[in-house]
Amino acid sequence: MLQIESLRFRWxxxxxxxxxxxxxxxxxxxxxxxxxxxxxxxxxxxxxxAGVLVPDxxxxxxxxxxxxxxxxxxxxxxxxxxxxxxxxxxxxLPYLSVVENVLLPCRLSAHRAQKARSVSGTxxxxxxxxxxxxxLDASVWNRTATALSVGQQQRVxxxxxxxxxxxxxxxxxPTSALxxxxxxxxxxxxxxxxxxxxxxxxxxxxxxxLATRFDRSIALAEVNRASRPEPDAGFAVHxxxxx
Amino acid sequence: xSALLSLAARSAWNRRFVLSLTVFSIALSTFLxxxxxxxxxxxRASFSKSVSGTDLVVGARSNSVQLLLHAVFRIGEPxxxxxxxxxxxxxxxPLVAWVVPLSLGDSHRGFPVLGTTSGYFTHFRYGxxxxxxxxxxxxxxxxxxxxxxxxxxxxxxxxxGDRITLSHGTGGAGxxxxxxxxxxxxxxxxxxxxxxDRSVHVSLEAIEALHLDWQGGAPIxxxxxxxxxxxxxxxxxxxxTALLVGLHSRxxxxxxxxxxxxxxxEPLSAVxxxxxxxxxxxxxxxGESALIAISALVSVVSLAGLVAVVLAGLNxxxxxxxxxxxxxxxxxxxxxxxxxxxxxxxxxxxxxxLAALVAGLAAGAPMLRAELGIDLPFVAPxxxxxxxxxxxxxxxxxxxxxxxxxxxxLSLADGLTPRI
Numbered sequence: 048m049l050q051i052e053s054l055r056f057r058w059x060x061x062x063x064x065x066x067x068x069x070x071x072x073x074x075x076x077x078x079x080x081x082x083x084x085x086x087x088x089x090x091x092x093x094x095x096x097a098g099v100l101v102p103d104x105x106x107x108x109x110x111x112x113x114x115x116x117x118x119x120x121x122x123x124x125x126x127x128x129x130x131x132x133x134x135x136x137x138x139x140l141p142y143l144s145v146v147e148n149v150l151l152p153c154r155l156s157a158h159r160a161q162k163a164r165s166v167s168g169t170x171x172x173x174x175x176x177x178x179x180x181x182x183l184d185a186s187v188w189n190r191t192a193t194a195l196s197v198g199q200q201q202r203v204x205x206x207x208x209x210x211x212x213x214x215x216x217x218x219x220x221p222t223s224a225l226x227x228x229x230x231x232x233x234x235x236x237x238x239x240x241x242x243x244x245x246x247x248x249x250x251x252x253x254x255x256x257l258a259t260r261f262d263r264s265i266a267l268a269e270v271n272r273a274s275r276p277e278p279d280a281g282f283a284v285h286x287x288x289x290x
Numbered sequence: 291x292s293a294l295l296s297l298a299a300r301s302a303w304n305r306r307f308v309l310s311l312t313v314f315s316i317a318l319s320t321f322l323x324x325x326x327x328x329x330x331x332x333x334r335a336s337f338s339k340s341v342s343g344t345d346l347v348v349g350a351r352s353n354s355v356q357l358l359l360h361a362v363f364r365i366g367e368p369x370x371x372x373x374x375x376x377x378x379x380x381x382x383x384p385l386v387a388w389v390v391p392l393s394l395g396d397s398h399r400g401f402p403v404l405g406t407t408s409g410y411f412t413h414f415r416y417g418x419x420x421x422x423x424x425x426x427x428x429x430x431x432x433x434x435x436x437x438x439x440x441x442x443x444x445x446x447x448x449x450x451g452d453r454i455t456l457s458h459g460t461g462g463a464g465x466x467x468x469x470x471x472x473x474x475x476x477x478x479x480x481x482x483x484x485x486x487d488r489s490v491h492v493s494l495e496a497i498e499a500l501h502l503d504w505q506g507g508a509p510i511x512x513x514x515x516x517x518x519x520x521x522x523x524x525x526x527x528x529x530x531t532a533l534l535v536g537l538h539s540r541x542x543x544x545x546x547x548x549x550x551x552x553x554x555x556e557p558l559s560a561v562x563x564x565x566x567x568x569x570x571x572x573x574x575x576x577g578e579s580a581l582i583a584i585s586a587l588v589s590v591v592s593l594a595g596l597v598a599v600v601l602a603g604l605n606x607x608x609x610x611x612x613x614x615x616x617x618x619x620x621x622x623x624x625x626x627x628x629x630x631x632x633x634x635x636x637x638x639x640x641x642x643x644l645a646a647l648v649a650g651l652a653a654g655a656p657m658l659r660a661e662l663g664i665d666l667p668f669v670a671p672x673x674x675x676x677x678x679x680x681x682x683x684x685x686x687x688x689x690x691x692x693x694x695x696x697x698x699x700l701s702l703a704d705g706l707t708p709r710i
């Protein structure tokens with residue numbers, strides 16, 4: 048489903064490659080745990096897979112589409128239709144309600160909307176089913192996203208990534224802001240829902256204790272020959288969007 | 291596209307407290323620009339409709355604008371009078387169809403008193419050559435009859451048959467009263483939207499009779515002539531303020547104007563109302579341009595404020611933009627989102643400004659009408675007003691492309707990991 052070949056990427060105005068991966072394949076519906084220390088290029092790799100970053104050479108092939116050769120608009124359309132993305136935190140738009148946040152992918156991709164309808168009848172019903180599946184009951188559905196706890200927000204983000212059953216879920220350290228109990232529960236829920244939807248999952252974390260729950264565990268430092276401290280990743284400052 | 295538009299609106303609403311300041315300043319500039327345009331066109335329309343069908347306005351030699359302003363609009367300093375002999379000579383001129391003498395100087399509770407002849411009611415025209423009509427009563431007939439303009443009657447609550455007294459001079463209250471010679475309201479004119487509405491019309495003889503026992507602006511001490519005796523005096527006026535002249539043929543207007551300019555017995559001026567109005571607009575045109583330039587500058591400042599506010603907020607919103615990117619939004623979508631936000635803010639500002647203007651006009655129209663005699667009709671916007679409002683909208687949209695382009699570049703550089 049996802050093939051990476053001879054992938055090289057260097058951030059502008061840096062001296063060395065950040066990503067240099069010879070080969071990495073992920074099968075349909077496969078749940079992969081990707082771990083590595085800060086600065087090993089995890090976020091950069093996810094950016095390349097999502098088609099937001101363009102490699103200097105090599106290929107990322109998603110569902111048969113070679114992302115590098117596509118026009119930027121096409122890459123964006125593929126991301127909207129085929130990929131669900133979860134950030135470390137602050138995933139939600141503060142000016143939308145919980146349900147509206149979950150529905151965002153359906154507004155940006157007709158394909159996702161249509162798939163969501165085929166599962167639950169209406170996109171809203173699908174959003175609500177996913178929120179229930181993530182353990183969020185109806186009392187929070189119409190609240191402002193920022194009124195929720197961090198753990199609840201991450202589960203809303205997971206529901207949003209899963210709506211319309213995209214072929215690939217990319218999760219960038221989604222549990223780093225959660226305490227241990229919630230972390231385990233979150234991972235269980237994610238894997239369960241991905242399996243049910245048939246979505247592949249690439250779950251990035253530096254917390255190796257989570258690895259056992261996944262089909263496969265990959266140490267990025269082993270596949271990325273350019274593994275070295277990423278100049279920016281450690282300083283990535285996450286601000287609240289739009290307040 | 292509609293998804294994006296609603297996101298832009300929701301996002302802007304989320305930041306409404308900061309953006310409302312921008313909306314306010316755009317509203318203010320819209321109010322100024324469109325309002326000044328409204329005032330300008332209304333003033334011109336109001337002035338232009340005040341006199342029509344009169345070929346020449348004649349008075350003692352003076353500046354033509356000043357003569358017109360005083361004789362027709364009762365604005366500004368009184369010009370020197372012209373002798374009655376001249377009036378009679380001009381009336382006898384073969385080119386002249388009719389003359390209506392005007393005599394100003396007294397007032398009634400702030401409204402100007404116009405001494406004239408009954409010919410005023412038949413010859414005077416306003417708007418598109420419309421004649422004066424009576425809503426009640428008839429022209430003055432007896433010596434101490436008065437005909438009221440619509441607004442005078444309306445504001446002071448007078449009806450036909452009421453008795454009023456006039457004041458000497460135009461200074462309003464506190465001035466010497468002609469209390470010994472009361473007038474009876476013989477008629478009330480229908481509204482015209484011109485200075486006629488604000489005038490009290492009496493006969494020239496009445497003006498003369500009022501001042502029989504006056505000299506130099508004050509009653510002559512020890513001399514009082516009761517109204518029942520004034521008819522024993524010669525009430526033919528010695529001078530009038532101005533003379534409205536109608537010609538048999540418009541073609542002879544320049545010939546007549548030349549004749550009047552060369553009039554022997556006393557130096558006179560003859561003014562074509564349209565030409566004098568044009569001179570007036572030329573005079574005030576510089577001031578108008580300055581006002582419009584200033585309000586245009588206010589618009590520029592307010593749009594600069596819009597750009598500054600959106601740009602300053604952009605760093606705060608890099609996370610928001612990254613979320614949208616992760617969901618499949620392209621950098622073009624981000625650009626469009628920001629541009630739409632600018633358009634929404636500008637539109638809100640323009641609409642608020644127009645609403646304030648409509649409200650302001652509704653509230654201020656009676657005052658303007660009473661104080662300046664300028665009619666602010668509550669009508670559809672003029673082409674230039676629509677153009678001005680659209681220009682602000684277009685400029686707002688263009689200005690917001692600056693932060694939009696920056697957001698575009700930021701989201702290209704940030705990808706999914708915003709850095710600050």
